[in-house]
Amino acid sequence: xxxxxIDLDKEIFLLINQGLSNPVFDWLLPxxxxxFTWAPLYLFVVIFFIKHxxxxxxxxxxxxxxxxxxxxxxxxxxxxxNVKRIRPCNDIEFKHDINLRVRCGSGFSFTSSHATNHFAMxxxxxxxxxxxxxxxxxxxxxxxxxxxxxxxxVGVHYPFDIxxxxxxxxxxxxxxxxxxKRFVPSFFKETIPIT
Numbered sequence: 001x002x003x004x005x006i007d008l009d010k011e012i013f014l015l016i017n018q019g020l021s022n023p024v025f026d027w028l029l030p031x032x033x034x035x036f037t038w039a040p041l042y043l044f045v046v047i048f049f050i051k052h053x054x055x056x057x058x059x060x061x062x063x064x065x066x067x068x069x070x071x072x073x074x075x076x077x078x079x080x081x082n083v084k085r086i087r088p089c090n091d092i093e094f095k096h097d098i099n100l101r102v103r104c105g106s107g108f109s110f111t112s113s114h115a116t117n118h119f120a121m122x123x124x125x126x127x128x129x130x131x132x133x134x135x136x137x138x139x140x141x142x143x144x145x146x147x148x149x150x151x152x153x154v155g156v157h158y159p160f161d162i163x164x165x166x167x168x169x170x171x172x173x174x175x176x177x178x179x180x181k182r183f184v185p186s187f188f189k190e191t192i193p194i195t
Contacts, residue, residue, distance in 0.1 A: 009160040013088060016152045016159065017098050025153060030102050033114060033150035057186050060180075064124060067176040069167055071120035075113040079168075085110035089155045100155040112157045112165035115148040119169025120176070127177025128187070144169070 006069040009067055031037050049057035089095050089104035122140035129136040181188060 005160065009158045010088075010094065012159045013152060014097065017088075017155055020153065021099060024102060025052060029150040029153045032146050033102070033154060038073060038147075051185070056184070059184060060128065060187070063176070063180050064121060067120055067124045067173060070176065071116045071172045072113055074172065075111050075116035075168065076107075080097055080108040083110045084108050085158075085161070087156055088158055098155045102154045102156065104156060110161045110164065111168055112148065112151055112161040114151050114157075115144070115162045115165030116169040116172070118144040118147045119166045119175055120173040121169075123170045123173025124180075125173075125178045127181060129135050131188070139189070142149070 002129070046061050051064045053060060087104060087107070087109040088098055089100045090106070094112055122144040126136055126140050144166070148162045151162060152159055
């Protein structure tokens with residue numbers, strides 16, 4: 001059964017990596033998965049949180065960083081180093097079948113830390129802001145999904161790596177968001193909606 005999952009994973013990988021291949025995606029998706037692309041957004045979010053929420057905003061930023069550290073630690077150091085799944089672009093038997101659109105990297109593939117980290121941040125923010133700003137849910141999920149699916153398209157992760165990373169990140173984000181809610185209830189009593 002495990003081999004059937006791996007075979008299906010490779011088939012779906014090829015459908016995305018080769019089947020969706022086009023000049024627009026070839027240009028856009030490597031940009032979307034690049035952390036430097038999102039640096040202006042991260043800077044804006046930090047400034048916005050602090051300006052709009054003051055000391056609570058600083059706490060939100062710190063807890064976002066802690067949430068990121070937890071997700072990255074679990075994905076990169078705990079899971080990847082124990083599972084040791086080879087990236088598709090480093091798999092000797094498979095790498096000649098893929099379109100590699102970025103540098104491959106030497107780390108392991110399962111789980112995708114891009115997916116884990118972005119879904120962890122997305123769902124942490126969803127727990128904190130979904131009642132304050134109606135667009136939080138779909139924007140956060142769209143952002144995390146675009147970054148994650150780009151990993152398959154560029155050839156550095158299998159879909160199962162992304163799916164499990166997204167599920168893990170979602171769980172981490174929800175747990176940490178609810179811990180924040182429990183220990184900082186004053187943030188959720190804030191009546192100023194984000195417009």
